[in-house]
Amino acid sequence: MATRGSGMTVRPGLARSWAIQRRVINALVLREVLTRYGRHNIGFLWLFVEPMLFTVGVTVLWTATKSVHGSDIPIVAFALTGYSSVLLWRNMPGRTIKALEPNLALLYHRNVRPIDIYISRLLLEVAGATMSFVFLGLAFYFVGWLEAPEDVLKIVGAWLMLIWFGTALALVLGALSETSETVEKLWHPTSYFLFPLSGAAFLVDALPQAAQKYVLYLPMVHGVEYLREGYFGSQITAHHDMFYMALFNTILTLFGLVQVAKVSRTVIPE
Amino acid sequence: MIRLHDIGKSYGTRSGPVNVLRHVDLTIAPGERVGILGRNGAGKSTLIRLISGAELPSSGSIEREMSVSWPLAFGGAFQGSLTGYDNLRFICRVYGVDPEDKVQFVEEFSELGIYFREPVKSYSSGMRARLAFAISMVIEFDCFLIDEIVAVGDARFHEKCNYELFVKRADRAMIIVSHDSGYIRAHCTRASVLVDGYLHHHDSLEEAFDFYESATGKKADAA
Numbered sequence: 008m009a010t011r012g013s014g015m016t017v018r019p020g021l022a023r024s025w026a027i028q029r030r031v032i033n034a035l036v037l038r039e040v041l042t043r044y045g046r047h048n049i050g051f052l053w054l055f056v057e058p059m060l061f062t063v064g065v066t067v068l069w070t071a072t073k074s075v076h077g078s079d080i081p082i083v084a085f086a087l088t089g090y091s092s093v094l095l096w097r098n099m100p101g102r103t104i105k106a107l108e109p110n111l112a113l114l115y116h117r118n119v120r121p122i123d124i125y126i127s128r129l130l131l132e133v134a135g136a137t138m139s140f141v142f143l144g145l146a147f148y149f150v151g152w153l154e155a156p157e158d159v160l161k162i163v164g165a166w167l168m169l170i171w172f173g174t175a176l177a178l179v180l181g182a183l184s185e186t187s188e189t190v191e192k193l194w195h196p197t198s199y200f201l202f203p204l205s206g207a208a209f210l211v212d213a214l215p216q217a218a219q220k221y222v223l224y225l226p227m228v229h230g231v232e233y234l235r236e237g238y239f240g241s242q243i244t245a246h247h248d249m250f251y252m253a254l255f256n257t258i259l260t261l262f263g264l265v266q267v268a269k270v271s272r273t274v275i276p277e
Numbered sequence: 278m279i280r281l282h283d284i285g286k287s288y289g290t291r292s293g294p295v296n297v298l299r300h301v302d303l304t305i306a307p308g309e310r311v312g313i314l315g316r317n318g319a320g321k322s323t324l325i326r327l328i329s330g331a332e333l334p335s336s337g338s339i340e341r342e343m344s345v346s347w348p349l350a351f352g353g354a355f356q357g358s359l360t361g362y363d364n365l366r367f368i369c370r371v372y373g374v375d376p377e378d379k380v381q382f383v384e385e386f387s388e389l390g391i392y393f394r395e396p397v398k399s400y401s402s403g404m405r406a407r408l409a410f411a412i413s414m415v416i417e418f419d420c421f422l423i424d425e426i427v428a429v430g431d432a433r434f435h436e437k438c439n440y441e442l443f444v445k446r447a448d449r450a451m452i453i454v455s456h457d458s459g460y461i462r463a464h465c466t467r468a469s470v471l472v473d474g475y476l477h478h479h480d481s482l483e484e485a486f487d488f489y490e491s492a493t494g495k496k497a498d499a500a
Contacts, residue, residue, distance in 0.1 A: 027373075033369030042358050062308045112355065115347045116371050117330035275288075 031118050035127035042244070043131075054131060056136035058094050062143055065090045066193045069208075080210075080239055083152040088238055089207030091140040092169050092231045096205070097198045098136065099173035102128040103181025104191050107270070111277035121271050125181055133170050161237030168249065169230040178263030182270045206231035211246040219246060226255040278344065279305040279420060279450070282402030284337035286323055297323050298334075299446045299474040305450050307343060307419060312482075313454040314489045315471035321454035322348070324471065325422050328452060343419035343450060350409070350424040357398035361389055364397060365415065372416045379415045386437070387411040388433065404432065414441050420450040458486050 033221055038204045063128035066086035073082070103125050113119045147153035156162055184190040202208075211219050229247040236245035284301040297320040305311055313319045313339035326332040327339065343380070355364050365383050369376035379425045384393050387407040390436040392400060400408070421442070443464055455461055461468050468485035470477045472492045 030373050031371055034367055037370065038359070038363070040354060040355065041363055045358075115326075115329070115331050116368075116438045118346065119371060144452075272333050274324060274332075 008093075027118050028123065031120075031123045032127050032130070035113075035119070035123055036053055036130055039127055039131055053133040055142065058091075058098075058136050058139035059143055062087060062090045062139060080235075080242060082154065084154070084238065087140070087143055087147060087153070089231060090225065090233050091136065091143075092234060093202060093205060093207045094136040094139065095133070095169045095173040096176060096227050097202070099132050099177040100194060100198070101178040102132050103177040104184040104194060106181055107185055107274060111274075114274060114276035121182075122267050125178060129174055129177055133173070137166070137170075141270055144265065145224055156238045157240030158237045162234055165230050165234035165237055168233065168252055169227060169258070171209075172226050172252070172259070174229060175256050175259035175263050178267055179259060182263065182266035185270045185274070186219065190194045201225070201227075204228075209245060210235070210245045223248070223251075278340070278342045279303075280305070280340040281328065282338045284324075284327060284334045284339065285319070286327060286332075287335050294392075296474050298327075298476075299499045301337070301474075301476045303328075303469065303476060303478075305420065305452060308448055308450055309467075310451045310453070312465035312468035312485070313452065313471055313476070314458060314461060314468055315454070316456055316493050317458075319471045320474060321456075321471055322424055324476075325424050325452065325454050329422050344417075346413070346416070346418040346421045348358075348422045348424040349413045355397045355405065356401070358396055360396055361393045363385065364408070365412050370413055372448065374416060383408070383411040383415060386392065386414070386441070388434070410438050417491045418449065420452065421446070423451060425455050429498065457488075458489060462486070 014137075040054070041050045044053050049056065066083055069086045071084045106124055107114075108122055110124050113124070114121070144153065144156075150157060161241055180190055180194055204222060204225060206222070206225070211222060211228060211232055214222060223246060227247060229252040232245040232247040233249060235243060236247070281301055281303040284298055284303075285296065286298040289295075291463045301324065303311075311319055313324065327334050329345055329348050330339070330341070331347065356367070359367070361383070362380070365379065366376040369379060387393065387404075387410075388407060389400075389404060389460075392404060393408075397405060397408070402422060413467070421478070423442075444465045451464070453465055458468075465482065468479060468482050470485055470492060477485075477488060479488060
């Protein structure tokens, strides 16, 4: 029988499911922009102004303290590539942890699922971090603090891999945080300790051989190294195994999706 | 048709799983108005959330061959920091309806005046209820799920809601949950009673009310 108006049909086909999901995510993104940034002062521009301020702050700090990072790369370039990548894997889980609670009322609408809430928040986070990275890269280039990158495609690839890692990690931690308070409590110190190990503040090549082996277990280190290889190419010796990172990301993504599915089955709309 | 087959729902608690619904079967034909009676905490809202698809059953299956609304309630599921207008736009986007066609209706029906463009958290509970109802009427469904709608606002507004829901949408199916048998009597053609997680079906409304009275041990019309 024909169904009325926009009420969804019973078992939508794949194409229709996709259309609904896109519609829902679009609605959630627009709503999130309004609730997070409102219509006051610079509004949604905060989306990338905030991460830009962070990156600029770190750049200034590292320049002022003449941070030792073990290469001839200008500190500005080093900070931009390093800190921007931290913004991805550290802030994305921050947006998904305990993300359902303030949105429980929305789950009254059958087509709004936990995964949609996660995806909409992550899309915004990625958009903000990416805009910040690109705008600052361009700005630093025009004022002459930064050379043009050697291989833009490699940078894009590395950035996408870091986004993938951030997304997978965010799904895992977001879903687990719904059933365990501990996740939220542990993530703050963990992300704090991971920051100095993440490759943001050093080149793997500058580390002692013994330390290199261990630090390369961390997937984001490969992403940052690859990113810097794209930027500086021949000036540095990058250490990365993108296959390892992709494998890590795949496993993390699958685990995350299973956890999100579990949460979807048990979550109770408010 | 909407068919519930052998639905079970349990929630984990500190003292082990609690079965809120057991072996619930229910069939709703197009245009039918079914009342579901039960005391507070009997699982009525859980049942309606399962039918809407907002929550999933622990066991059993639900077939929906009609479009089904979200559980409509005067309480309203809103984002308090957003304005009434933005809440309307969100709902319209989720259901793929052009919000601009609906703004006038909601603005007039809800009688919110300038508050329509103020954050919902600044509303009184009556204002929220009016907004919730107006937005609920913006999206059309074959079957409306109505969760414990009680008289809100003045009699005139209540009358307006009844006209919008039961007169203008007289051809739709409705499932109405309430602990108030008077409300069910006024708007339903048959009723089932939820007791201890089991849903008891009855051929006539009066039989259902009698059963409800004896099962709950109080006069069902007391409310």
